[in-house]
Amino acid sequence: MTKIKSKTLKVAVAGNPNAGKTTIFNNLTGARQRVGNYSGVTVECMEGTLRRGGLDLRVIDLPGTYSLTAFSEEELVARDYLLHESPDMVINVVDAANLERNLYLTTELLELGLPLIVVLNMSDTAREKGLTIDLAQLADRLGAPVVAAVGHRNQGTEELIETIAKIAVQQADLPRPAGVCRQSGPGVVSLAGVETGGDGALVGFGDQAEGFIKEIIDYLPESSHCRWLAVKLLEEDPEAIKEITDPETRSAVAAVAARFADEAKEASDTLMPAMRYKFIEELMELACRLTPRTGQTRTDRVDRVVLHSVWGVPIFLLMMFVVFTATFTLGNPLMYLIESGFDWMGRTIAGFWPVGAVSPLKSLLVDGVIGGVGGVMIFLPNIVLLFLAIAVLEGTGYMARAAIVMDRFMSKVGLHGKSFIPLLIGFGCTVPAIMATRTLETRRDRLITMMVLPLMSCGARLPIYALMIPAFFPVQWQGPVLWSVYVAGIVLALVLARLLRATVFRGETTPLLMELPPYRMPTPQNLLVQMWTRAWLYVQKAGTVILGAAVILWFLTFFPKPPADYPVSVEVLAAAETVTDDTQTDPLVFSAIQDEGLRQSVELSYSVAGRAGRLLEPVLEPLGFDWRIATALLGAIAAKEVFVAQLGIVFAVEEADEASEDLRSQLRRLYSPLVGLCIMLFALISTPCIATFAITRQEAGSIWWAIAQSWGLTVLAWIVTFGVHQAGLLLGLGVLSGGAT
Amino acid sequence: MPLSKVLEGGRATLLSISGGRQLRGRLAALGLLPGTPLEVIQNSGRGPFIVGVRGSRIVIGRGMASRIEVE
Numbered sequence: 001m002t003k004i005k006s007k008t009l010k011v012a013v014a015g016n017p018n019a020g021k022t023t024i025f026n027n028l029t030g031a032r033q034r035v036g037n038y039s040g041v042t043v044e045c046m047e048g049t050l051r052r053g054g055l056d057l058r059v060i061d062l063p064g065t066y067s068l069t070a071f072s073e074e075e076l077v078a079r080d081y082l083l084h085e086s087p088d089m090v091i092n093v094v095d096a097a098n099l100e101r102n103l104y105l106t107t108e109l110l111e112l113g114l115p116l117i118v119v120l121n122m123s124d125t126a127r128e129k130g131l132t133i134d135l136a137q138l139a140d141r142l143g144a145p146v147v148a149a150v151g152h153r154n155q156g157t158e159e160l161i162e163t164i165a166k167i168a169v170q171q172a173d174l175p176r177p178a179g180v181c182r183q184s185g186p187g188v189v190s191l192a193g194v195e196t197g198g199d200g201a202l203v204g205f206g207d208q209a210e211g212f213i214k215e216i217i218d219y220l221p222e223s224s225h226c227r228w229l230a231v232k233l234l235e236e237d238p239e240a241i242k243e244i245t246d247p248e249t250r251s252a253v254a255a256v257a258a259r260f261a262d263e264a265k266e267a268s269d270t271l272m273p274a275m276r277y278k279f280i281e282e283l284m285e286l287a288c289r290l291t292p293r294t295g296q297t298r299t300d301r302v303d304r305v306v307l308h309s310v311w312g313v314p315i316f317l318l319m320m321f322v323v324f325t326a327t328f329t330l331g332n333p334l335m336y337l338i339e340s341g342f343d344w345m346g347r348t349i350a351g352f353w354p355v356g357a358v359s360p361l362k363s364l365l366v367d368g369v370i371g372g373v374g375g376v377m378i379f380l381p382n383i384v385l386l387f388l389a390i391a392v393l394e395g396t397g398y399m400a401r402a403a404i405v406m407d408r409f410m411s412k413v414g415l416h417g418k419s420f421i422p423l424l425i426g427f428g429c430t431v432p433a434i435m436a437t438r439t440l441e442t443r444r445d446r447l448i449t450m451m452v453l454p455l456m457s458c459g460a461r462l463p464i465y466a467l468m469i470p471a472f473f474p475v476q477w478q479g480p481v482l483w484s485v486y487v488a489g490i491v492l493a494l495v496l497a498r499l500l501r502a503t504v505f506r507g508e509t510t511p512l513l514m515e516l517p518p519y520r521m522p523t524p525q526n527l528l529v530q531m532w533t534r535a536w537l538y539v540q541k542a543g544t545v546i547l548g549a550a551v552i553l554w555f556l557t558f559f560p561k562p563p564a565d566y567p568v569s570v571e572v573l574a575a576a577e578t579v580t581d582d583t584q585t586d587p588l589v590f591s592a593i594q595d596e597g598l599r600q601s602v603e604l605s606y607s608v609a610g611r612a613g614r615l616l617e618p619v620l621e622p623l624g625f626d627w628r629i630a631t632a633l634l635g636a637i638a639a640k641e642v643f644v645a646q647l648g649i650v651f652a653v654e655e656a657d658e659a660s661e662d663l664r665s666q667l668r669r670l671y672s673p674l675v676g677l678c679i680m681l682f683a684l685i686s687t688p689c690i691a692t693f694a695i696t697r698q699e700a701g702s703i704w705w706a707i708a709q710s711w712g713l714t715v716l717a718w719i720v721t722f723g724v725h726q727a728g729l730l731l732g733l734g735v736l737s738g739g740a741t
Numbered sequence: 742m743p744l745s746k747v748l749e750g751g752r753a754t755l756l757s758i759s760g761g762r763q764l765r766g767r768l769a770a771l772g773l774l775p776g777t778p779l780e781v782i783q784n785s786g787r788g789p790f791i792v793g794v795r796g797s798r799i800v801i802g803r804g805m806a807s808r809i810e811v812e
Contacts, residue, residue, distance in 0.1 A: 067770035071763070100795040101772045236762075269762055273769035274776075299798070300782055300791075309788030404789045404800055512802035513767060516791060 008056045009168055010085065014078060014109060015093035016102050017064030018397075018517035020121040022046070023151035024093050025061040026529055028160070045077065046533070055165050060087070066101075068108040069232070070239040072442050082112055083225060083243070089167055090116045091160070096126035096133060096148070097518075099288065103280045104273075106142065110202050111231065113224030115167050116144045119160060123148045125518075137287040143202065152523045203279040205272060209234065212260045219249050219256075234260055235272055299518040303401065312405040319398070320424060327385040327428075334381035342374035360558060368554030373547050377539075379459070383432045384535045386425060390436060391530040393421075395522025400514060407512055413494045414501025416445040417512075423449070423493070426456030430692045434699050435534060444505045448497050450696055451709050454688035455493035457486050460640040464683045467644050471664035472676035485680050492685065496716070553638040553690070555608075557646070562606040564591035604649045609634050623682065623721045624675040624734070633682065639689045672736050674728040678721045685717035745790065745806035747781045753811035754778050760808050768809075771799055779811060 013028075015021040029048025046061040062081055063074035070076040082090065092109050094102040099120075109116055120126075120133065139146040145163050149156025204210060216230040223229075232240035236257050244250045261268040306315055346366045353362045393399045399418070407417030418440050426433035433453050440446040457465075465485060469478050568588045593599050604610050605627075613631030620630050628650040635646030644663075651666045667676065687693075687710035697706035728734060747753050755777045758765050772795040773779075780793035790806045792799050801809075 069766055069770060071767050071770070098795075098797045101797050104770065104772065235766075269765050270769050270774055273766075274774050277772065277774060277777075303791065303798075304783065307783065307789050307791070309786040312788065408787070511764070511805050512789075512800060513771070513805065514800050515771065516798040516800055518798075 007172075008058050009088040009164075009171075011057050011059045011089045011091060011164065012062055012081060012085075012087040013059060013091045013093060014062045014082070014105070015064060016066055016095060016098075016105060016515075018515060019064065019093045019095040019098075019102055020151040021064060021093040022061060022530075023523060023526055024091070024119055024121060024149065024157075024160075025059060026526055027151060027154050027157045028057075029059050045081075050161070052161060053165070055161070055168060057164065059091075065105065067105060068112075068228070069235070069237055076239065079239070082109075082114065087114060088171060089164065090114045091119055091164075092116055092144075093119045093121050093151075096120045096123045097129050097131065099126070099131070099133070100277075100280055100284055103283065104276055106144075107203050107276045107279060108228065110142065110144065111225065111228035113228070115171060117160070117163050117167065118142060118144050118146045119156070120146055120148045121151050123156075124150045124153075132289045134287045138283070141283050141286060152521070152526075203276050205231070205275045208264065209260065209271060209275075212256055215256050216253055219253050220244075231272055233257055235269075236261065297518070299397075299516070302519060303516065306398075306401050307404060312401075313409075316402050316405045319393075319402070320421075323386075323389045323393075324424070327382055327389060331382035331385050335378055338380060339374070339378050342370055342377070346370045346374075363558060364551065364554055368551050369547065371550070373543070373550065379429045379432070380535070380539065382428060383538055384531060386428070386432060386436075387534045388527060388531045390421065391527045392522060394530075395520065395526060397517045397519045400516055403514070404512070404516075411512070413498045414505075415448060415497050416440055416442070419445060419449040422453060423456055426453045426458060428459055430454050430456070430458050430688055431695045432534075432538060434692065434695045435537065437699065447700060447705065448500050448505055450700060450705070451500060451712070452493040452496045454692055454709070454713060455489045455496065455685065457489045457684055458640065460689070461684055463641040463644050464636075465680055467647075467660070467663065468667070468676045468680050471667045472671075472673035481677070485677075485684060488681065489684050492716070492720070550638055550690075553609075553635070553642075556612075557604060557607050557609040557635065557649075559607060562590045562602060564589065566590040566602075566606065568593065568602050600649050601651065604631065604646075609646075619718075622725065623718065624671070624678050624725045625682070626670075628670075629679060633686070636683060637687060637690055639691070640683060643683060668736070670736075672734045674725060674733045677728075678725045681724060682717050682721045685720055686714045687711070687717075688713065742811065743807045744779065744781070744792070744809040744811045745784070745803055747779075747784065747811060749781055749784045751781045752778065753781070756810040756812055758809050760805075764805070764808075772797070773799070773809070 013021055013025050025046065025048065028050050045063065048059045048061070050057040050059060060081065062078040065075040065078045067075065068079045068082070070079055081087070090109055090112070092106050094106060106116075106118060118138070120135070120138075123133070126133065133148075135146050135148060145167070147156055147160045147163055149160060205213065212234055213227070213230045216233050217226050220226045220229060229240060229243060233244075233253050234257050236254075241250060241254065244253060264271060305311060308315075349365050349370070350362060353359050390399075393402065399421075402421065403417035405417065406420040410417050410419055419437070422433045422436040422440075425436050430453055433456070434450050437446045437449045437453075440449060465482055469481050473481050566589060568590055590599075590602055593602060605614075610627070610631050612634055613627040613629075616630040616634075617625075617627040620626075620633075625633075628647070631650055632643045632646040636643035647667075648660065648663055651663060671679075688696075693706045693710055696709055697703045700706065725734075744753065744755075755773060755775055757775055758768055758773070768774075777794060781791075782793050782798060783789065783791040789800050790803055792801065792806075
């Protein structure tokens with residue numbers, strides 16, 4: 001390999017979905033990857049590095065696209081990257097077994113005028129299919145080097161790296177091709193050393209169209225991709241016109257395109273794609289020999305069962321059942337391990353202080369940091385396993401089938417078939433569920449799914465239900481009540497999705513149109529890399545944003561401290577049920593309180609959170625809530641299950657957890673079962689926890705989506721709970737059930 | 742006749758697509774153009790509609806399949 005100057009080269013990997021792009025990318029970069037985010041978009045773009053000899057590459061795995069016409073968010077991302085980030089080289093991964101369709105993108109990429117390497121992936125499958133490809137001929141006709149590879153067996157990787165190095169050397173010697181479209185070739189330094197025919201263009205669009213293309217090129221500023229742009233402008237691509245900033249040029253170009261559409265009539269729409277395919281068909285005839293193969297493949301036979309109009313749904317549900325059972329049976333022992341690890345850490349740290357000592361630092365470390373981060377990290381084993389399962393479903397090709405099976409049902413509420421899996425994960429934890437929306441292809445579907453996801457009752461809400469339901473409902477009603485709360489969330493999510501589709505995300509529904517990739521054995525490396533990068537993102541989140549939020553919320557509940565002579569209000573004491581009549585006439589001061597639980601209760605009511613709770617009381621009063629519930633709900637913003645602990649402090653109950661009978665009898669004393677139900681509904685619907693907020697901000701690419709989600713849901717929670725509470729009151733259901741068990 | 746009427750295992754050639762520019766563009770990128778030979782792989786009851794196009798398998802909605810004219 002030749003030594004070249006160590007300049008970092010940007011290499012973009014582009015290709016059709018399912019062409020094995022990610023496998024090639026993984027082969028090149030190994031585990032040296034991170035999730036890259038471009039121009040604030042949510043589409044997953046992996047970035048990796050490769051250093052070899054003098055070669056220093058930054059490799060970007062672009063989203064899979066069929067063309068460079070921006071029909072979806074992914075295509076827009078890929079295209080914007082290629083146009084504006086000016087990569088030094090493009091690696092076009094092409095599925096050899098599906099060459100004709102894959103080369104369509106190649107013809108477009110070549111017009112961009114960037115140095116290009118075609119990687120003929122899965123050449124083994126192509127051979128099995130009876131397809132022999134003449135690589136030299138292909139390279140010759142395309143004017144770009146072609147490398148054969150079998151991605152999942154890591155074959156061809158070395159050759160690809162060598163080819164990259166060769167092009168890098170040539171690039172270092174040559175000035176960047178500029179204005180290539182007016183002189184020669186698509187700007188590719190051909191290793192075959194053969195220039196492409198004609199006037200330099202790869203695909204000719206016929207005399208008529210070429211005339212118009214020339215006309216448009218004359219309006220455009222000099223650039224390597226002006227031919228590509230001119231073609232897109234002639235096709236009246238709405239995104240392409242945005243590339244032109246000058247309004248005069250814009251209208252001039254639009255006029256040319258309109259004239260073309262007028263003259264070419266019907267054909268104007270499909271002329272360019274048709275000519276591209278004509279070029280490809282000719283190329284295929286020259287470079288490939290195909291033993292014609294028709295009829296049913298093995299994939300078709302499997303799909304006949306898996307996509308059956310009757311059996312499809314049960315098979316999908318069974319698969320989901322297996323995935324979730326496996327995730328939880330395998331994950332739970334590890335979960336306990338992590339939980340006891342954090343418990344041990346908490347105890348060890350608490351052990352540095354004498355027993356019973358009250359220290360802000362101890363509380364910050366034990367309750368704030370360990371409690372907050374631990375609460376999120378506990379879910380890590382389940383999340384890792386879930387991501388592994390998703391990687392398997394995606395890698396084998398079943399995910400595409402699952403989307404099709406569920407689409408009939410999901411499209412009725414304005415969601416995509418693929419939304420179903422994130423929604424299912426939402427019952428575990430909303431954070432990985434929002435990350436799992438990455439499998440959705442359009443931004444609109446992704447955002448709708450993200451917005452309604454918190455309505456799936458996550459695992460952290462279960463402690464709230466587990467505390468409230470036995471407190472207010474007789475045994476025979478407990479199951480049905482729990483079930484109705486879950487169902488209420490699902491129904492609300494579906495209604496909200498429908499509503500969002502009809503308002504904020506209005507527009508033409510993306511009709512079902514997708515490629516069915518053949519079933520494949522995923523490579524262990526791919527599965528692990530995919531699982532690991534996603535899980536690591538989750539860990540990072542827990543270590544940064546969630547840690548920060550937990551500390552802030554801890555401060556809000558811990559400070560300020562009441563002064564020693566703070567007169568404790570009767571109300572606080574009454575709630576704690578520890579006072580007798582004589583103390584009411586002579587108000588107690590804070591320092592006089594002996595009982596530790598009561599002290600904490602008074603401290604909380606004096607803290608910022610307690611005051612905020614009081615401040616919120618008038619707003620929440622129509623829902624049947626008082627300041628205690630309000631304070632506990634504020635705590636739930638840190639993590640939903642904090643509600644239970646917070647309520648325990650408010651009521652001065654020692655060691656409150658979801659099984660605390662003490663706390664339950666306190667609740668029964670003050671609230672009716674109707675209010676109990678309202679609390680659960682509000683906790684379910686209102687603003688998701690801070691971790692969800694953080695992940696939504698990141699995944700939606702803007703803090704405004706996260707704000708819209710949390711406020712929108714809070715308003716929805718208020719409306720629903722208000723409705724339920726007032727209706728209940730009218731029906732005479734607001735009666736206290738009394739303190740008796 | 743519309744593509745949706747073609748029985749399983751049947752072959753046809755695409756004639757025209759009635760739909761917006763967007764739809765025609767998306768179909769074109771996937772290789773569905775006037776003159777393209779198609780093979781209906783699955784078409785039963787309310788299940789998905791699968792066609793073989795240029796060596797790949799494409800799922801299309803039934804509504805869309807009825808807007809694709811073939812012979």
